[in-house]
Amino acid sequence: MDIQAIRADTPLTASTIYLDTAAASLPPDVVLDAVRAYLLDTGHVGIYLPAFRKATYARVEAARAQLAGLLGAAADEIAFTKNATESISIVARGIAWQAGDEVLVADTEMLSNLLPWKRLEQTHGIVVKMVAADAQGLLSPDSFAAAVTPRTRLLTFSHLPNSTGAVQPAAALCAVARAHGVLSLVNAAQSVGMLRSDVQALDCDRAFSTYAAR
16 A cells, blocks of 8 residues: 555645544545546436446446455445445345344444434334443453343444444454354444455454445
8 A cells, every 4th residue: 555645646635634534534536536527427428328327337347346355255245325324224124123133232333323223123123232342442242242132133333433443353243143143234434444354254244334335
């Protein structure tokens, strides 16, 4: 990774120390140029021109393949959504919940990975159980294992919560889920791009960044 080249592609870093990357990172110029070019083509070429649509779909598939390589996933495991919040909500509404089913949620979670489960608590009668992090903000696999019951269907946590910055033992937490026959959902909105991400090594059922779902 060429840090100086990345800085050169992100002009604000020349004059500003930008600290909000975990919530809203700066798009580099190469991304802005691609967006501008696409928007210009929609008006200058025509968004429904078959050749333009074919080229656009090819670019999407190329991006899908690149992202799969970054995440250690197969291309057909990658789905593009608007953001991690939408992805989590799709999973939350895509499971056939029964009243009394349990979801284990880390107490370091942001609202986008808490409110969908609390909503299901109201609409479907599921039970949301919060699992506390320790004083350093770290989640314990033993704490999650102790919270699992026969009614537990899913556990979820942030790989790198922006509330604490503590890198969680994601693979160990997913192993707890796997050992108990429970689904695991990893919110990787802050960790992808910051940490090496390999969904095969995590062995999770779903992992979400701001632009990808496995």
